[in-house]
Amino acid sequence: MIEMDAEAFEALVVDELDRLPDEMVDGLENVVFVVEDRPADGDRDLFGLYEGWSLTERDRYGGGELPDRIIVYREAHLDACDDEDELRDEVHTTLVHEIGHFYGIDDERLHELGWA
Numbered sequence: 001m002i003e004m005d006a007e008a009f010e011a012l013v014v015d016e017l018d019r020l021p022d023e024m025v026d027g028l029e030n031v032v033f034v035v036e037d038r039p040a041d042g043d044r045d046l047f048g049l050y051e052g053w054s055l056t057e058r059d060r061y062g063g064g065e066l067p068d069r070i071i072v073y074r075e076a077h078l079d080a081c082d083d084e085d086e087l088r089d090e091v092h093t094t095l096v097h098e099i100g101h102f103y104g105i106d107d108e109r110l111h112e113l114g115w116a
Helices: 006-019 055-060 074-080 084-102 107-113
Strands: 031-036 048-051 068-073
Touching: 006 031, 006 074, 006 084, 048 084, 068 074, 068 084, 074 084, 084 107
Parallel strands: 031 068
Antiparallel strands: 048 068
């Protein structure tokens, strides 16, 4: 377990997001990234969540929609990691995983690709 306040963790998430390949993030449309301590149900095992319509479902997506959200949960990450390098790796994996959902990749395929 590692300790890090919310402001420092959010800065780390932004830094890891900036490190992702342009090809991965350039296609993100109407998506916001959010850092929360934990999900509303208190689950401390969930690292992230994608809320919205994936690109493969965008035929049902209309103008004026609220942005999709990619949520990164701070406490689950801190509980699972022993140092900042491990934390960065886990945040990176979470970002790729949740962005994968935006592009329509399901959990099974993300596991096969090693992004789970």
